[in-house]
Amino acid sequence: MLQSEQISANETILYEHSFDESSHPSTPPNIVIFPYDVSDIQKVVGYANDRSVPLTPYGIGSGLEGQAIPVKQGISLDFQHMNKVLEVRPEDLLVKVQPGITREELNQTLKKYGLFFPIDPGANATIGGMVSTNASGTTAVRYGAMRQQIVDLEVVLADGRKIRTGSLASKSSSGYNLTNLFAGSEGTLGIFTEIVLKVYGIPETVSSVRSCFPSVKDCGQAAVALLTSGVSITRIELVDERSIREMNKFHNTTYEELPTLFIEITGNEAGVNHDTAFTKDILEDLNCSTVLIETDSKKRAVLWKARHELSYAFRHKPNCSTIGTDVCVPLSSLPTIIEKTRKKIDSLGLDGAIFGHVGDGNFHTLILFDPNSPTETEKAETVNEAIVSWALSYGGTCTGEHGVGLGKQKFQKKEHGESLEIMMGIKRMLDPNNIMNPGKIFPELDK
Amino acid sequence: MLQSEQISANETILYEHSFDESSHPSTPPNIVIFPYDVSDIQKVVGYANDRSVPLTPYGIGSGLEGQAIPVKQGISLDFQHMNKVLEVRPEDLLVKVQPGITREELNQTLKKYGLFFPIDPGANATIGGMVSTNASGTTAVRYGAMRQQIVDLEVVLADGRKIRTGSLASKSSSGYNLTNLFAGSEGTLGIFTEIVLKVYGIPETVSSVRSCFPSVKDCGQAAVALLTSGVSITRIELVDERSIREMNKFHNTTYEELPTLFIEITGNEAGVNHDTAFTKDILEDLNCSTVLIETDSKKRAVLWKARHELSYAFRHKPNCSTIGTDVCVPLSSLPTIIEKTRKKIDSLGLDGAIFGHVGDGNFHTLILFDPNSPTETEKAETVNEAIVSWALSYGGTCTGEHGVGLGKQKFQKKEHGESLEIMMGIKRMLDPNNIMNPGKIFPELDK
Known part of the structure; x- marks a missing residue:
């Protein structure tokens, strides 16, 4: 049995679970449930499936396409109490977490081991939310997206079965890849209850390069030139002049109001120094008006904070x-x-x-x-x-x-063509009563 | 209509398609078909599906678990004529190929562009075969396995539909990840007809390190220490003393007959020099009896050839x-x-x-x-x-x-538990007549 404090129909709580960071219209759930563990989730799923009640997982509400908005009402499943690091395995470069932990909380724990989790979408999203949208962000150019970090998921299916999709091995050719089928499925195929991620050693040296160009097109061309040159880039962000203007206003910075590339290079000291110098050479050959190398860690932090909060400044x-x-x-x-x-x-x-x-x-x-x-x-x-x-x-x-x-539902048929039918077939097979985040991804499922 | 030279029931041809590099018993197909293009494949699939005739794709026969053996007979589909590079997109770091091309043929073409495809399972396998088993090999520690390289597949399904699973974007959060569901499905879900892969710039500098240890356990511990140290390793192979003995006999080499780590470090010159020296330091701290750095490219080639052909020497x-x-x-x-x-x-x-x-x-x-x-x-x-x-x-x-x-069929239930049911559900949904490489992966599908 769930305890009474795990269930709420309080107006404020319902309102808080009615929207995310997008501009999609809000819809409150009928009820919010706060599970403590996987058995709570199995109970809720069993109840919901028997009665065809919609279930929408809720992390921290930082999504940008309305995934956490319970458009068909029903139950909002809030993971705030399932936010533990279950196991750090430093020698395996793995960590097992519950879905409600945020990426900053996770990195706080990992830091003690000299490790970090590199995926950085800007917002302090929950890991569960990041798995569900296959989030990525500024470091994908080096580390890939969420799908490349997950070795195993524990998932509760619509029929209440609890499955594991992978193993603790860093690669596998055993059977179909269910891990990456569930990752990116936006809560429509099952509820994640445990997530095992790859983690990485904190790099020895970091350098940042900021480079301004006369046009956004020049920035784009410089980015392509750098990426095909073999320089070991960890982040490469383009920010146009309109964004820099807003950034300066919001953060009281004085960056030149020109289209700019923000670049980060990480690795061992000798390699970083070499690649930073090489990057400067390439940028100077490519029509840039400024190249500034930022080695001071405080100034680097200001720069990346400004970039991360850019979207927030506008929104x-x-x-x-x-x-x-x-x-x-x-x-x-x-x-x-x-x-x-x-x-x-x-x-x-x-x-x-x-x-x-x-x-x-x-x-x-x-x-x-x-x-x-x-x-x-x-x-x-x-x-x-x-x-x-x-x-x-x-x-x-x-x-x-x-x-x-x-x-993005309206673009699915155009992007995926016949493949969309296969996706919907998998959805129908795993969730015949359409209780798992109904109203998301597929425009035609309800018809 | 297929042309007569595309179809063979010649005894020798049937025999050639009856086995692979494994020790699994051979079974000849009833017929071998050599498609020229996707429309040929759609015709064959249409025919096979109407009559429930088994279809087993055949690349070059280098598989190690019998995937290409037509255990239920029927049609062996040989991709030797579908072996073209369809498009090199150097600025996108992408290449589009037909499945019958081998990885060495692909790298021959890419070399002209300063690019290479890093996945190296040892054998000169076809790319289609490598996608089907999610192959990897010596470079997975740096680049990941096949699944991490594929951005798009064209697939012919059992019902004759032709789908695309991805796009030319390097990452996507649009819909379910069908690319990695088909990759690693060993021909059981559909026939690949085009494959789009990520490619990489050829590294500026390469160094190899060979290090001997008193025991295999010491080798394993040294490997773990190196990997958690943050050194940028491209290959790290362990070869035990029994293997070195065979290697020396087969190749007339004189490597010390001790458990050995073969390590490769790639990148820019400064970074490689730093990491090679750091690797030497770590290995010397860890009980190794020898550390040899090999910078001469010919000697490095001998070393990696010996490693690659080790399995062949025994088999x-x-x-x-x-x-x-x-x-x-x-x-x-x-x-x-x-x-x-x-x-x-x-x-x-x-x-x-x-x-x-x-x-x-x-x-x-x-x-x-x-x-x-x-x-x-x-x-x-x-x-x-x-x-x-x-x-x-x-x-x-x-x-x-x-x-x-x-x-590995007999271990599937133990490894995947309830997940195996989901895999079989997907198989049944996409291939209800079980024509796609029947008898593979799932032990219970025929029951």
Whole structure:
């Protein structure tokens, strides 16, 4: 039996579980449940499945596509009490956690062992949420996305069965890869109850390079040149001039208001020094107006904090909504699509910022609009659709890291074609009553 | 219509498609078909599905678990004519190939662009075969396995539909990850017709280190120490003294007949020099009897050729069969399981060699036995079962890179538990007539 303090229908609690960081409309659940362990989850799932009650997992609400919004109401399953590090295995470079732990809490624990978990989406998201959307962020160019970090998941299925998807081995050719089928499934296939992740030694040396260019297109071309040069890059972020202006205002920094690449290089001291110098050479050959190497750790921290909070700076402007785009394209298409995006925003008279993880072809556009103006709202959506349409025409994807949730459903058929049927077949097989985060990813499941 | 030269029931051709590099019993197909393109494959699949005729894809026959053996007869689908590089995209660090190309042919083409494809299972396997088993090999410690290299697959399903599983983006959070569901499915879910892979710049500098230890356990401990130290290792192979003895005989080399680590470090010159020196320091602190740094490229080539052909040297001994094990365990369990394995082989009076990719916890034991002696055959199988049983008890997997095929079916239930039902559900959904490589992976599908 669950205890009474684990269940709430309090108005404030319901409201807190009705939205995330996106601009998708909020919907409160009918009830919020706070499980303590896997057996609580099995009870809740059993109850929900018998009565076809929707179940929506909730981490910390930092999602950007509405995954945690219980659009069909029912139960919001809040993981705040399932936030433990269950086991650190330093010699195996593995850690076992519960899904409710945040990445900063995890890194706090790992630091004692000289280890860290590298995936960094900016927000202090929960690990469960990050698994569910296959999150990535600034370090994906070096470490890959969440899917590359997970060796094992414990999952409770809609029928109450508890399964493990992998093992503690760093690779396996045994059977189908269920780990990466569940990772990125946005809560629609099952509820994660334990997660085993790869962890890494904290690098010996870090250097940051900041380099300004006359145009965003020049930045994009420089990023492609660096990535194909073999320099060992850990982060490479593009921030356009509009974003730098906002960054300076929000953080009282004085960065030049020009399109900028923020680069981080990590490794052993000799290698980092070599690659930093080589990076400077390449950037100087490529039309950059400034190259600054930042070795002071405090100044580096300010720089990356500013970059991380950039999205927040825009999203929290008063009287203003934002649509955030998240396409990912082949590297060589990046300069062109960024240039087309800027022209489109300007031609419609909108305000918008462009920034992103250019190391893997993933960039974001934050389009600002007045939600009370139907014209502006429509224009903002036009830009979003144009960007996705360009990305797909270059062979890219509508979402590099935020997931489908609510906002990218309309692009699923165009992106995946017949494959979408296979995905829906797997969903129907594992969740025939459609209780697992219903209303997400697939636009047609309810029909 | 297929052309007559694309279809053969010639005895020799049938025989050539009846076995692979494993010791599993051979079975000839009823017919061999050589498709020229995807439309040929769709025709064959349509025919086979209508009549429930088994279809077994055949690359180059280098598999080690019988995946290409048509155990239910029917059609062997030989990809030798579908071996083209369809597109090199150097600025996107991507290449699109047909499945029948071998990895050496691919690297020949990529070399012109300063690029290479890093996955190296030893054998000159086809890329299609490597995708189907999620192959890896000596470089997985740095680059991961095949699943980490694939961004998109074109697949023909049992019902004749042609799908794409991914895109040209280097990461995606759009929908379920079908790419890695099909990769590693050993031909049981569909036929690959195009494969898009990540490629990498050829490293500037390479150094090799060869280090001998008094015991295999010391080697294993040194490998774990190096991997947790943060040194940037591209290959780290353990070869036991029995293997070195065979290697010296087969290649006329004069390596010391002691348990040995073969290590490769790649990157920029300054970083490689630093890491090579650091590696030497660590190894000397850890009880090694020799550390030799090999910078001469010819001597390095001899060393890695000897390592690669080690398995071949044993497998082709006259009047002798081999069972090759392929477990993968958490790093810290490696020294113990290797020591237990050696004791078991010796205590049964068998001959056997131990070597493997210790950087990711994956090692192989080649157990030699006389196939005409039931006692020896049984003893060899006892060792195999003991190793898998230990590996699973440490949280590992029964196969790190060879796949399940025929030999690892009996361990599937023990390793995957309830998850095996989900895998079989996916199989039944996509291939209801069980025409796609029937008799592989799942022991119970036919019942």
